[in-house]
Amino acid sequence: MQRKSRKDPVAKPGAYHHGDLVTTLLAATTALIEERGVEGLSLREVSKRAGVSPGAPFRHFSTKKALLTAVAEQAMDRLSDALTSAQTKLKSADPAAIYEAIGVGYLDWALSNPTHFQIISSRTIIDFDASSKLVDQNAAIRDRMVDLLLQAQQLGQLPPAVDLNLVILSSRAFTYGLARMAIDGHLSGWHPRETPTKAMRGALRLFMTQLFVPHSR
Amino acid sequence: MQRKSRKDPVAKPGAYHHGDLVTTLLAATTALIEERGVEGLSLREVSKRAGVSPGAPFRHFSTKKALLTAVAEQAMDRLSDALTSAQTKLKSADPAAIYEAIGVGYLDWALSNPTHFQIISSRTIIDFDASSKLVDQNAAIRDRMVDLLLQAQQLGQLPPAVDLNLVILSSRAFTYGLARMAIDGHLSGWHPRETPTKAMRGALRLFMTQLFVPHSR
DNA sequence: CGGCATGTGTAATCGCTGATTACATTTGAC
DNA sequence: GTCAAATGTAATCAGCGATTACACATGCCG
Incomplete structure (x- = not known):
């Protein structure tokens, strides 16, 4: 239930919920595959690094691929x-x-x-x-x-x-x-x-x- | 609980429990990766094809790798x-x-x-x-x-x-x-x-x- | 200003995976 | 014939991609 504070949006202010999740997700993905390789990449880690819930990426990318x-x-x-x-x-x-x-x-x-x-x-x-x-x-x-x-x-x-x-x-x-x-x-x-x-x-x-x-x- | 019939061992008779699980596993693995590729391979499918439980392969191979x-x-x-x-x-x-x-x-x-x-x-x-x-x-x-x-x-x-x-x-x-x-x-x-x-x-x-x-x- | 469809993120859940553990059974050496 | 070792099973765990129902924010309409 309990959501994270709405009062101080972490990312870019004056934007959508997150800011620009798509860009953030791409950056997080790139960073993670450079750290741990493509094989070990998980969407959940990407989500965590982007600061969103595990299901969020699916709003923008229908699949991991x-x-x-x-x-x-x-x-x-x-x-x-x-x-x-x-x-x-x-x-x-x-x-x-x-x-x-x-x-x-x-x-x-x-x-x-x-x-x-x-x-x-x-x-x-x-x-x-x-x-x-x-x-x-x-x-x-x-x-x-x-x-x-x-x-x-x-x-x-x-x-x-x-x-x-x-x-x-x-x-x-x-x-x-x-x-x-x-x-x-x-x-x-x-x-x-x-x-x-x-x-x-x-x-x-x-x-x-x-x-x-x-x-x- | 209930185990499969011990009276008619499916594989080679006069051998260990299964016969020669190692060989069977290798063959099953080879067959499966030729059918569905390496990416989609799962140990459980290998086990199923070999006719053993999902944990059995780990007796012979400590890891999927x-x-x-x-x-x-x-x-x-x-x-x-x-x-x-x-x-x-x-x-x-x-x-x-x-x-x-x-x-x-x-x-x-x-x-x-x-x-x-x-x-x-x-x-x-x-x-x-x-x-x-x-x-x-x-x-x-x-x-x-x-x-x-x-x-x-x-x-x-x-x-x-x-x-x-x-x-x-x-x-x-x-x-x-x-x-x-x-x-x-x-x-x-x-x-x-x-x-x-x-x-x-x-x-x-x-x-x-x-x-x-x-x-x- | 008020209402509301749309866009966006969350929570809970599903079926699957690799791996671990405790346990049951079979085997072969003694 | 007995027993330790080898081998397979069952149950379970955490993590995965994906789906769904829901909560909320946004900006447009009047």
Whole structure:
């Protein structure tokens, strides 16, 4: 019965009951999964941290998966920003260089935001296909990569006979694999005595030099 | 109270109470995760399928994670077998060819046994480091790859200045990335109109030709 | 100003889960 | 044949996601 004091609203004054529960919930969720991982996340803990009852989140997210999908959308935004930032920070119009810079940016972001990376990559803990934002933004990233490859091809930076679809898939598999290895904890076993970032950048560099015009011819 | 008929033991006769609960549990677990995925697996369902009470599994596996780790050990055995089989089936002593064959075998196995692959790759749903079998067998696979690369290097099949540790890491990241993309459902988005197996083999082939001696020099 | 539909949070509850405990039964070694 | 150890059962616990009925605040209508 007994409700908590109505006289001093804890959160933003002059707002709804709570203030802005949606924002608070997303923040609380992000914080909790960064503390204890996605597996151990419970809606009740999120509610407690947000200072509301366990049933409150369901007013805004019909299911736990929906909440996590919303978090994934935020994460995808940040990833997109990180990639464009990596591209613009590199002041160059060389497609191959940009291609690599984006790869490095992708890996850096994944390592800096492991749980977010894990969430947007998963198709079981979120409802990826139900979010047009996630789908579209993912496709947009791919389109950017294809565009860069086309430019590189026109500049003769790629072997002429190469299948662009295979190159795209290879690049994606490579970066995705590196990121997942790091996040899944496989890296130390497969590249001893080297910091993850250095190992990953080295591998990426090797991949790029192998992929793009082999010195001459 | 009332127990089930003792007069006709369902399982193997002339054995313990149940027969061999451990084996039965492992089989039931494998079957259930193949039907409904790892996320939705519950010990109670496993128990029900095995025909025992919900508490019974805890006599043999102190925790759910322990049970799944045991399943992972079985899976790792099968993966190792698949890799050696892929190697022996290819009647060739060419290190580069063997290297690729193992890669193909790895991808084939992952696609044929997605949930098993998922389990042995995870460090959250199983206790990988607690199982010396998993750790050792994983290291053994890596050692085999290193050995092949050393042979290839001696035969001049690799660029002489290349860092072998980076090559190993790259190869692993590449195959792991491909397998995970397929299993995580990313493949269709990154290589439209192509069956997963064909796309993955094509990408792997591209990777190998780029990695090993570029035609000449 | 007063009433009231709507939006928002609470409380209680459901069925399920992993895990623990006390107890019953079977087994095999002595 | 006896008995400690091994194995399975039953009952129970706390915690989970989700649903429902209810309490309250808000802002719009007149």
